[in-house]
Amino acid sequence: MTSYWCDGVRNVSMNEICRRAGASKPGVYREFGSEDGLMDAAVEHYRTTMIGPLLELLASDQPFAEVLERLLLFITEPSSKPAGCLLAELRSAPGRLGPLTAARVDSVAEELRNAYETWFRRALARGEADTMISPDLATHFIDTQLTTVLLQMALGGEPHLVRAQAELAFSALTRGA
């Protein structure tokens, strides 16, 4: 039910959602309270579905380059398309989000950034990353680049081209290794 979101994020109305779900409008409102509540639930669903595997990947003990490759394959594979872009879309359209959704998006984003930071620090400790790059900058950089990948995929970019660009960008992190 929650998964019917990913056709667009802000491009779909409550009426349309209820129609597609086959549920009555008051039913949806009884279940989720408001549009904000529905979005919040959708983000939570997205978190467990998509962010979970991603965090696992980031926490795995393999070399930086290998994790990166798997990561890029994971977020650029066509099957990721439906829900893969939700967080990226929501983060690039703040202001029109309800308070619940905004808070949850922030929470997920911070969780991700923490995972990026420990990932990069581990790479540093192993000598797999350029020591001239501050972990803070690297964290934001990883976040930005991965978000960009998701947005490009959401806009229908070619997986190969998107991946090639991302690999090029990430090569900046491992240059001095």
Place this chain on the structure above:
Amino acid sequence: MTSYWCDGVRNVSMNEICRRAGASKPGVYREFGSEDGLMDAAVEHYRTTMIGPLLELLASDQPFAEVLERLLLFITEPSSKPAGCLLAELRSAPGRLGPLTAARVDSVAEELRNAYETWFRRALARGEADTMISPDLATHFIDTQLTTVLLQMALGGEPHLVRAQAELAFSALTRGA
């Protein structure tokens, strides 16, 4: 009149635009025909205002690194905020654009990509860029990274941090030089 656009792009309605402009609604429709026409005119205005200087910068005869630095300063300076993000916003929200606007956005985007490509080829010829990177990939890469910078600025990112990330990304192009 056209400049009243930049508070948001898809976040503002015709009613609101007319109200802010102090013009009557039929007046605006007589002038621009439709919402699509107004958007088209806004993009054209944006092209001459913002893209012009940018193309000049790209075509200048200075070293790659210097052009890049000026470019980043230009698109991350606070004064660029109002209109600076228009193209990036429109490109990340296709599908809800009218045919005129869509065509014009495509046209401007292609114009930019051509400029990026000749810029990179010149850098290659001068030995300022990594010869292992295909001009096609580099073109898309530059396009993607600059769009990302504009989007980050539109979302209120810190200019220093945004610039630092961009410099890190672009360092991948000049690595083998």
Place this chain on the structure above:
DNA sequence: AACAATAAATACCAACTAGTACGAAAATGT
């Protein structure tokens, strides 16, 4: 000064939005 022609704005349209009041139906307790 009276009248025709044109410009522009008020007031409207149908279709949509998020959200709900209320009656009907179904499940429940006795």
Place this chain on the structure above:
DNA sequence: ACATTTTCGTACTAGTTGGTATTTATTGTT
């Protein structure tokens, strides 16, 4: 088997959207 409560959907707000028909004001001409 009946009464009560609880679930559930039709039908409805109130407001906004892009877009326009009609009326009002302004102008030029005689």
